[in-house]
Amino acid sequence: MSVPLIILILTGILAIVVLPFRSRLRLTASIASAGALMIGGFTLLATLEEPFVLLGVSLKWSGTWHLLGRSMTLDQGNRAAVAFMYLVGSLIFGGVWIARPNRTFIFVGIISIGVVAASFMIQPFLFAAIFLEITAMGAVLILSSRESRFRSGIVRLLVLYTFGMVAILIAGWILESQGVTPATPELATRATILLALGFCVLMAVPPFHIWLPGAAEQSNPYALAFVTILLQSAGVFFLLRFLDSFVWLRENLGLFQGIRVAAIVMICLGSVWALAQRSLRKIMAYALLSDFGVTLLAIGTNTPAGFQLAIDLAGIRAISLTVLGIGLATIENYRPESNEDFKYKGVAYYSPFSVVAAITGLLSVAGFPLSAGFPGRWALIVALLDADLIAGLSVILSLACIGAIALRWLRIFLSADYAGKPIAMPLVERGFMIAGVAFCVLLGIFPQLSYPWVVEAVAGMTQLFP
């Protein structure tokens, strides 16, 4: 048996098992969370290419599964990334019964995680673009809700990812069959332009971010958090694999300069647009845009430390966004029926745990001191202030703008317009939110807790991390 095949079969079984219980959200969430945790653990601990004894039976698991002339491979280069997706899935599925996104969330979510895992394992890895397109289809189903009539943001996501897939596939063909090297500048330029187009879509670089505010307005915030974690983590890992595999790409200094410019544009536009918003959901979307920009900026530094920071920021984002998403979703779920003109005033008095989660999550996405997002940003600012002052200042601008927005919303939540009684939130829900907030703060104070994971995740990229 091969481990990639086992992982995909287990994912399929998990999806089928939860399907009949879709209406029993707590049960489904528990099964999905435990199942994803087990698959993630199996991915991390499975013995590859060496014989071992299990229950008295001698076994040997292969890391490669051949399929129709292509293969899926699990090795040190992608094992941590595959496990990361399942562990994040476990965390997010655990909170589904609190956030209450649509009924397809868990079923499609499990399949989407399996598809992203397959995109990490496929060889040649250029075909991962097709898997990301399939993930985008799953994202559309996860994001679609009957709350909103217009779904232009969700439809745009599908259109943009289709264009991105095509651009990356053509670039992949040029790279594979035409033999691009530093000595073939014309071909290298063509491939670089196509790759840049594809990755602009994957990383939501403006104007390819247009799906994000629309999707945020039309979807459950928790669903949006899950989708962005999934798509962005896959995009970052895919980009790093490209840089690891092609020497001419790594040596193209213009490319890294372009990445830095795109990142600065994302950070500044995201921060300023977030300041101009009155809707909390749109603020989440633009804060995310700014956060994606910071990750891209880390890659644009073109240093091993920068690449590690990018992975670290993508991992930390999963925690911050889960906490933010669950906070926003519960604020809206517990909104009093009498409050027809819902303006969030006084929310902190009847739903204090949701408010604490939402504000902590937003501060963490902003990279505010003592939150999980801060250490990564601080390291990036320190690295950039010498090398690229404008880039460093843009990160500080983002931190200040999104942090100010969080504090402004805290003031709105605390404004005493509400005279009713606090909502009796179940103990487990409160416990989940408190644990999320505590985790955010813990990672902010002890960043070294996440560092070994980052080192493990990038261990297989021997060219980027010699």
Place this chain on the structure above:
Amino acid sequence: MARSGIASDLFRCEGHRMTASEVWLQIATIGIAITGSLLVLFDDRRLLVFTLAVQYALVAFLISCVLNVQIAAAKLVAGMVSCVIFLIYLRTVRTNPAEDILRTIPFNRLFRVLAVLLVLLVALGVSTGNLVNLEGLPPEIGTGTALLICLSFLHLGLCEEPLRVGIGLLTFLSGFEITYSILEPSLAVVGLLASVHVGIALVCGYLTLVHDIDQSETRL
């Protein structure tokens, strides 16, 4: 890829006289231009899906001229499955939602006819350059690719109704695959791209269904 060389020999003109295969290829390319244009012009949803099915058949024919028939057949099957998925969804929604199409720019028939004519000219212009034409392949392959991709851009730019967006995306992918199948004829990639077609049909069909239910409720 081995067959592309044979294909180039097959389709090479001898003097000004065209071979029977060349004539068929040109007929298929003209057919693609017509179906692609009709997809922009029609309002009736069932007609749109039937036109898409015909377009898939023509694309499969073009691919079969330069690649194994099995690969063309796989693409045809994926396309037909996509059309059947759309038709299943259409059984539960209205077939002519002209009054509430999510428009992005003016959508009247005359505007669309003019836009289609302009885009056809652009596509023909693009296909004469070396952007979509590959050495050793009949020029109709490049022309078919350019026509479908340009018309799909027009389709996607005109409105945001999920069914139309789905058809626009499938048209775009069909155009891309005419050339890409020749560049990358591996079975795994053919299978994955086929699943993308079916997936887009499923997702856009679902969004159409939800969209129409919402509109019915709004009217009530």
